[in-house]
Amino acid sequence: QVQLEESGGGSVQAGGSLKLSCTASGRTFGYSMGWFRQAPGKEREFVAAIKWSIWNGGITYYADSVKGRFTISRDNAKNTVYLQMNSLKSEDTAVYCCAASQKGGSSRLDSPGEYDYWGQGTQVTVSS
16 A cells, blocks of 8 residues: 655746655665645646656656646655655646556556545745
């Protein structure tokens, strides 16, 4: 069983930055990790994902809306995945959730159905 806990959310003005963290309890060796977000009245949407790698790298994927502004990374020793968010816009306002997929080699990491475990989420509010 894997439990995920996000942190780092908050309020920031447009153009600012935030760094989210997601720490897993339980073994996540071989897991790919992702970030999704959900704004009020909208469906959950994919933000970014990073494939499993024995090193702290791994192939990364981004939604077009965040490409060039957000960066996903992981520290396997700390069982933690990060989402660095720069140049934030008001439309980035949402609850951000991290997720873990046992399908370490999946190429469909933009799909919520690929994930087995989810965190509760952390609120990000960007004011213009």
